[in-house]
Amino acid sequence: MNLRRLAGLDILADEYSYARDEETGYTSAKRIPEKWVSTTCGYCSVGCGMEIGVREGKAVSVRPLDSHPVNRGKLCPKGLSEHHVIDAPNRARQPLLRKNGKLTPVGWDEALATMVERFRATQARHGRNALGVISTGQLVTEEFYTLGKLVQLGFGTNNYDGNTTLCMASAVSGYKASFGSDGPPGNYQDLERADVILLIGANIADNHPILCPYLEANPHKTLIVADPRVSKTAMMADIHLPLKPRSDLALLNGLAHILVKHNLVDRRYVDAHTTGFDEFARFLESYPPDKVAGITGLSVEVLHQTAYLYGRAQAGFIGWTMGVNHSTKGTETVSAICNLALLTGHIGRAGAAPFSITGQSNAMGTREAGFASSMPGYRKFDHPGDRAELAALWGVDEARLPRKRGLAYPDIVEGAVGGTIRAMWIIATNPLVSFPNQDVLRQALSNLEFLVVQDGYHPTPTTELAHLVLPAAIWGEKEGTFTNSERRVSKVNRAVDPVGEARPDFDIFLALAEKLACRDELFPGWRTPEDAFNEWRRVSRGRLCDYSGISYRLLSQADAVQWPLPEGSQPERDSRLYGDGVFPTADGRARLLCGHWEPFPEQPNREYPLVLNTGRTVEHWHTGTKTRSVPILERLSPAAWLEMNPRDALPLGLRSHDRVDIVSRRGRVCGVELRLTEIIAPGQVFMPFHYFESNVNEVTQSAFDPVSREPNYKQCSVSVEKTRPH
Numbered sequence: 001m002n003l004r005r006l007a008g009l010d011i012l013a014d015e016y017s018y019a020r021d022e023e024t025g026y027t028s029a030k031r032i033p034e035k036w037v038s039t040t041c042g043y044c045s046v047g048c049g050m051e052i053g054v055r056e057g058k059a060v061s062v063r064p065l066d067s068h069p070v071n072r073g074k075l076c077p078k079g080l081s082e083h084h085v086i087d088a089p090n091r092a093r094q095p096l097l098r099k100n101g102k103l104t105p106v107g108w109d110e111a112l113a114t115m116v117e118r119f120r121a122t123q124a125r126h127g128r129n130a131l132g133v134i135s136t137g138q139l140v141t142e143e144f145y146t147l148g149k150l151v152q153l154g155f156g157t158n159n160y161d162g163n164t165t166l167c168m169a170s171a172v173s174g175y176k177a178s179f180g181s182d183g184p185p186g187n188y189q190d191l192e193r194a195d196v197i198l199l200i201g202a203n204i205a206d207n208h209p210i211l212c213p214y215l216e217a218n219p220h221k222t223l224i225v226a227d228p229r230v231s232k233t234a235m236m237a238d239i240h241l242p243l244k245p246r247s248d249l250a251l252l253n254g255l256a257h258i259l260v261k262h263n264l265v266d267r268r269y270v271d272a273h274t275t276g277f278d279e280f281a282r283f284l285e286s287y288p289p290d291k292v293a294g295i296t297g298l299s300v301e302v303l304h305q306t307a308y309l310y311g312r313a314q315a316g317f318i319g320w321t322m323g324v325n326h327s328t329k330g331t332e333t334v335s336a337i338c339n340l341a342l343l344t345g346h347i348g349r350a351g352a353a354p355f356s357i358t359g360q361s362n363a364m365g366t367r368e369a370g371f372a373s374s375m376p377g378y379r380k381f382d383h384p385g386d387r388a389e390l391a392a393l394w395g396v397d398e399a400r401l402p403r404k405r406g407l408a409y410p411d412i413v414e415g416a417v418g419g420t421i422r423a424m425w426i427i428a429t430n431p432l433v434s435f436p437n438q439d440v441l442r443q444a445l446s447n448l449e450f451l452v453v454q455d456g457y458h459p460t461p462t463t464e465l466a467h468l469v470l471p472a473a474i475w476g477e478k479e480g481t482f483t484n485s486e487r488r489v490s491k492v493n494r495a496v497d498p499v500g501e502a503r504p505d506f507d508i509f510l511a512l513a514e515k516l517a518c519r520d521e522l523f524p525g526w527r528t529p530e531d532a533f534n535e536w537r538r539v540s541r542g543r544l545c546d547y548s549g550i551s552y553r554l555l556s557q558a559d560a561v562q563w564p565l566p567e568g569s570q571p572e573r574d575s576r577l578y579g580d581g582v583f584p585t586a587d588g589r590a591r592l593l594c595g596h597w598e599p600f601p602e603q604p605n606r607e608y609p610l611v612l613n614t615g616r617t618v619e620h621w622h623t624g625t626k627t628r629s630v631p632i633l634e635r636l637s638p639a640a641w642l643e644m645n646p647r648d649a650l651p652l653g654l655r656s657h658d659r660v661d662i663v664s665r666r667g668r669v670c671g672v673e674l675r676l677t678e679i680i681a682p683g684q685v686f687m688p689f690h691y692f693e694s695n696v697n698e699v700t701q702s703a704f705d706p707v708s709r710e711p712n713y714k715q716c717s718v719s720v721e722k723t724r725p726h
């Protein structure tokens with residue numbers, strides 16, 4: 001007991017004292033900053049600009065940047081409370097090495113020397129590619145760029161991928177197939193300029209909240225939302241299309257059928273800028289409205305209404321997120337979205353775009369610079385010119401560049417199960433919450449000879465299994481750049497020192513390069529993230545994602561600018577790709593692609609009669625590592641729940657707030673609160689995926705898109721039963 005408290009003195013006076021702040025008025029004295037440091041939100045890909053308030057070396061508050069072109073003075077609940085993530089009690093503060101079965105504090109030198117020695121020993125025994133590396137969409141671009149070189153040229157393994165494969169790999173592969181390159185063509189301002197907006201599998205009200213003001217600022221739009229669930233975004237719609245689970249590809253093909261049949265096609269655009277129309281038109285014969293109505297559960301009338309609205313729009317916008325990507329048909333569904341834009345010429349103009357809304361704060365950075373599914377600057381592994389150019393820029397022998405991409409994330413996990421992957425390095429991600437079919441993952445990780453987890457937090461379910469934990473600095477403690485969904489690059493700045501002995505990922509990568517004796521060769525003279533950024537500018541020069549005109553100086557003056565920005569050019573307020581109708585394919589034309597709809601792989605049956613859909617809630621971020629340590633967010637949404645239609649609950653004798661188990665062929669999630677609601681259609685249930693203690697991924701399946709390798713999180717068959725008392 002505190003002696004002052006025993007003596008009856010008020011020991012909490014400092015805690016609760018109030019003072020007057022110039023801007024906010026009477027407020028907690030502890031939260032009045034001495035200075036503000038501008039930065040970019042570290043959660044989602046909207047990319048809101050903000051300032052961190054700092055007092056006595058601690059982050060004490062956050063406020064939106066009024067001048068920032070993305071959020072214009074607004075933040076969502078996660079952004080508004082983001083300063084709490086820095087000094088959270090579960091931060092990783094020192095390197096930990098497993099000794100005699102126990103994670104034991106060690107110095108950085110011992111940690112990194114052990115890591116290099118163990119990885120090298122494993123690679124010597126089993127081959128270089130026995131090392132698998134899984135990174136994230138949360139690092140700054142400078143770190144992705146550095147990590148890609150370090151992994152592929154330093155450690156010499158190409159089995160390198162990111163958790164971005166779990167969220168937007170299908171957008172990447174769909175864009176590549178249709179347009180010849182990744183790269184979202186439009187921008188957020190298109191949401192204000194379009195007269196018809198179709199959001200498909202995109203619940204932006206929960207997942208990208210600061211995009212909603214763009215919709216509100218557009219009084220002339222017709223908003224169509226295609227989602228099996230009456231999500232918060234569907235509630236904002238003029239027309240809600242409550243399609244059956246995973247019938248999206250049939251819907252898109254059916255809309256294309258109507259566009260072609262009813263002369264709603266922009267033939268001038270199609271003839272000038274696309275290939276494959278005749279074959280595509282023949283393919284669409286298989287998608288007449290009555291058949292599509294049967295597959296989707298939508299009426300023929302509403303299919304015609306939607307096609308006519310989009311086909312006759314002056315500027316039609318289609319946005320999508322995980323409802324499309326989380327599918328074994330994700331790549332083809334993305335191409336089907338691109339087909340609609342190409343047929344109607346709704347691309348490259350104000351308000352007109354097929355637009356992938358990305359997930360993580362810097363998923364775009366890893367797509368452009370990351371060296372996982374392609375080489376930096378969207379260069380292709382198998383393109384001789386791309387290989388020669390990159391090797392020359394780096395001054396390395398071309399033979400050192402991998403000839404093809406290595407294993408994707410799910411295949412690295414499968415490799416660990418099968419014994420081809422023997423060591424793993426996991427960076428800033430928490431697969432023991434986020435990966436589908438957790439049993440397989442547990443088996444994979446338990447097989448490893450050496451597992452390194454580099455993270456800002458410990459313990460997490462994943463760090464607890466590691467042989468070595470490297471404590472990393474997080475948002476607010478390090479410097480670099482993020483690129484948001486609309487290709488807008490903005491600065492991330494260090495407001496406070498990293499906690500404990502944590503170090504920025506950039507510094508960890510350079511220290512590892514030192515241990516590998518490749519620092520001078522791969523990172524000559526590099527000291528700061530700006531050194532990496534300046535090399536990235538040179539490497540991206542002349543590419544679609546040209547950063548050569550973007551500098552740290554420009555970003556400090558302009559808040560945020562979009563790529564492409566070739567050196568010497570002036571930033572545009574809102575730039576778009578493909579305005580000239582020229583695409584980065586061999587013939588300069590985009591491709592109309594035929595992708596047939598198929599039912600999702602695990603259909604419901606008598607034993608597992610319900611289709612489980614998974615997703616997010618506005619209060620939490622992914623695996624909850626960060627947001628569940630933020631008191632206000634955790635209080636708002638402290639536990640998982642299952643949404644079920646009352647008509648399904650009745651024969652099971654279930655009532656709202658009952659505790660239920662969700663059971664699939666792979667596992668069981670126990671004791672989840674049941675919510676009976678008409679938000680979800682009969683035959684379907686929905687559960688959020690943020691909660692490790694009620695982890696929905698115990699029941700999801702190992703089914704992946706054959707091209708992108710993205711998991712089919714959105715549909716698996718389950719049963720629901722009342723939780724039995726133990």
Ligand code: SF4
Pocket residue numbers: 041042043044045046047048071074075076077078079080208209210211
């Ligand atoms: S919308 Fe996304 S980027 Fe903006 S404050 Fe919220 S979480 Fe951050």
